[in-house]
Amino acid sequence: MRPSRRSTSLPCNGIAGPISLRMMNHQVIRQRIGSISMKSFIVNCGSSLTRVIPSLLVFLALTLGFAVADLTNIRWLGGLVMVGIGAIAFYLMKQGAGILRSLIGVLVVIAGFAMSHILGSVLSSYGALFLVASVCAVVIFLLTTAKAPTVHQ
Numbered sequence: 001m002r003p004s005r006r007s008t009s010l011p012c013n014g015i016a017g018p019i020s021l022r023m024m025n026h027q028v029i030r031q032r033i034g035s036i037s038m039k040s041f042i043v044n045c046g047s048s049l050t051r052v053i054p055s056l057l058v059f060l061a062l063t064l065g066f067a068v069a070d071l072t073n074i075r076w077l078g079g080l081v082m083v084g085i086g087a088i089a090f091y092l093m094k095q096g097a098g099i100l101r102s103l104i105g106v107l108v109v110i111a112g113f114a115m116s117h118i119l120g121s122v123l124s125s126y127g128a129l130f131l132v133a134s135v136c137a138v139v140i141f142l143l144t145t146a147k148a149p150t151v152h153q
Contacts, residue, residue: 058137065081066125096145112133116131
């Protein structure tokens, strides 16, 4: 069976350029993939992920931190979980949105953490947690820009 003449691209059109299936061989693939660094692949392909991942990590930091603190009765251990996951979220957000928006995100999460304690008396503690974690995740998503930064190589 003859190979098709249509052309295809490696992941994320434009990074490796179109390659004719008929001309594709292992050496060409290795050369083109070898010139793509993982960082440029993530930045170019994952611009939507640069918005989603920090917001999910903020949600997880707040919920898992609270759950660890509540289940173990060791508050500092829950705080350590929150700070650890939050630091990863901050680093990823800083890569995509810059330092100013990342610091604003930190302030939003700290304010949300404080509000969860106030809302805990009105709602249940888990109700306040999920409300605040959801709101913080949405705010982080909105603060993180959709356009990924340019990678200079």
